Amino acid sequence: MADTLGINGTGVTQAVRGAVFLCDAETLIGKTDLKKFELTAESVQLTTSGSETAKTFYNMGHMSNETLPEFSLDGGDATNLSTWLEASFRTSYDETTGKVTFSSVQGDKTTLKTIYNAVDMDDNVGVAFSLVKTPVAKSVLILWQDTNTTERSAILLPNLDLAFSNLPSLNTSQFTEYAMEGTIKTSKKLPKDASGKYCSVAIFDVADFKA
Template sequence: MADEIGIHDDGVLTAVRGAIFMAKAETTINAALLKQFTVEAATVGVGDTMWTNLGHMSNDNLPEFALEGGDPTTLSTWLKAAFRTRYAQTTGTVKFNSVQGDKGTFKTFYNAVDMTGVGVAFSLEKTPINKSLFILWSDTNTTGRAGLLLPNSDIAFSSLPALSTDSFVEFSAQANIKTSSELPHDKNGKFTSAAYFAPSDFTV
């Protein structure tokens, strides 16, 4: 079984191509909808649960996940040393870089607004937007796909545009990952924050 530990060749992928989709916060993905996700799809789903492809992402700087906190503390009792391990609270983020420098990118990442006639204006004070993100990657050698769903994320720009003469201009954003009310609790009864879809899920 693909959901048991062991050797599963189809679970080994390279992230040759990829895309990031955005939907309203706490939007999840069912089995039928998952099959419709490809890196080239402009939208997936309909109505309030529609996912929109954010377009061209950087090939030089792929989405980067990070964790902060989670440091262990060993607790002892008078009777026994190293009796229990306690972990500090963990927070997660993902940083991603768009190379699609259009007004839509600025309105999404920078909360930009249209100016009269031409251009968009934005503030340097960050104001996050609450969205659901689906980060999809595809191995063009095997046609396998996998993805990470973050149903409850606060997203804001992380820098001003990064200019380059030998690569594309990049526009960076960072999403803070929060717990979701739409995902199931884990085996310990804790709220969960992310869902992973394995290659086998796309072929069920």
């Protein structure tokens, strides 16, 4: 049966609580593993088949409640082409690029090394990093849960170039924030869309977590 539009109250959610999980780039999540993703899961090891090496998504821990993950698109402007016979005969769109930003408030050494691509200092005291950003390719799952209904939803970015976006943001009334930004790239692990282009983003709705 083909999908049809309709009224579905369970699809209406609030991102009351959330978590960000990181894994190796171009790692997808199957139906069996999706249910394993809980807000407090330290890590989620994916099911493997045959001789495949097990992949694991790691929870980044406490993220900012003030600066939630935010997505932005650039480009994608429409151009209308006319024929001599008909106005606005065809519409084409410029290339679109996407970014995501999110902030951690968990300033432990492991998290800082992940965010800043940092290295240990001598005697393992402190970490150091360059202001020249070096993007690290990751697969990122952003999970959110409506605590009023317990329903979960998520967005997966399988091929994301991650780097820090700023130095720590200090505040006297909120937690210190450590911000990251990611450039969303196409993934050859995802299916192609109706026009034959590789996709970049996967979204899991409430029903997917129950499938």
